[in-house]
Amino acid sequence: MTTDFSKTRDLFHIPEGMIYLDGNSLGPLPKAAKARVAAMLADEWGELLITGWNKAAWMAQANTLGDMIAPLIGAPAGSVTIGDTLTIKVYQALAAALELNPNRKVVLSDNGNFPADLYMARGLIDSLKQGHELRVVNPEDVAANIGPDVAVLMLTEVDYRTGRKHDMAALSKAAHDAGAVVMWDLAHSAGALPVDIAGCNAEFAVGCTYKYLNGGPGAPAFIYVRPDLANTVRPALSGWLGHAAPFDFDLDYRPAAGISRMRIGTPPVIQMAALETALAAWQGVDMHDLRAQSIALADLFIAEVERQCPDLTLASPRNGAERGSQVSFAYENGFATMQALIARGVIGDFRAPDKMRFGFAPLYNTADEVRRAAAILAEILQTRAWDKPEFKQRGAVT
Helix, strand or coil: CCCCHHHHHCCEECCCCCEECCCCCCCCEEHHHHHHHHHHHHHHHHHHHHHHHHHCCCCCHHHHHHHHHHHHHCCCCCCEEECCCHHHHHHHHHHHHHHHCCCCCEEEEECCCCHHHHHHHHHHHHHHCCCCEEEEECHHHCHHHCCCCEEEEEEECECCCCCEECCHHHHHHHHHHCCCEEEEECCCCCCCCCCCCCCCCCCEEEECCCCCCCCCCCCCCEEEECHHHCCCCCCCCCCHHHECCHHHCCCCCCECCHHHHHCCCCCCHHHHHHHHHHHHCCCCCCHHHHHHHHHHHHHHHHHHHHHHCCCCEECCCCCHHHECCEEEEECCCHHHHHHHHHHCCEECEEECCCEEEEECCCCCCCHHHHHHHHHHHHHHHHHCCCCCHHHHCCCCCC
């Protein structure tokens, strides 16, 4: 292993005494982000004001940061841009994908997909009113349902509940062989495991930057378009910054060349300053080293929890190659147990109805933390420390 993860850990702020196992929901603060955002506020916004769009290259940031994300998902330079939210990028990608396959009406997905992706698909279908169907099957049944009526295969590579990982290469090939367009959501993949989006020839991919990429709450999403399609796909959301010449102020929309046509509105410049520092942390990180360490940490956690916590049931694939970088355990008192863990400084999260989720990010997580987290979990279960009223009160976010 060539990547020194002790050095990458030093790049992040982890509060003293905390074991942070929730990078699959929100990555920690890169230490450099504080100074970078402060400089952006003081020196760029403060001193340059509107001239910062040119002098500080704010207008170019979306594609510049897209090029920093590209190698993390196996994409070539110039094929990724950022901006807006993941939900909006799902809408953009799916709308463009359906137009590439106008004679077919089925969008095939699975019930392990993130619900918001399915919401967007249903909303788009309802708006189009062209007889499209969203067909949702069990994850293990996707391959068997790829048939001649499928227009678009729309999947999230890693199941947000269990960490179950689809075989991207095999399913992409099966879809293409059947004449379907392929769209992947990489929200739980980017920064968690090696991705080869170009190698699997997928037409579209989307993802967020606030999970394993550590861009911060509300960090903008990214979208990938296969380069041979980038000058021809139609961006359904015809945004001002996706125009070929935004400052000509034409009343008629003309899409920009390449991936820039998938830009929509004004980019979140302050948030992108933070994201810039987060992406810089990936310099020198070998994704295969990261994957090996991720599997090792998760395997260790599974072994320690199963040894000490017999009441919990593993809800993730046991084989590390079949999951992303998270592990879920099912327990009828999972919500209260997770709140008790959080009170003890072990941060994971909960997904209804009964799953406790733990994410493993080798950039900052260690084997010692994994062992201590499992021991604290065991103590909470053995003493029934979770069985207190304050641990059963649900907040807005679980």
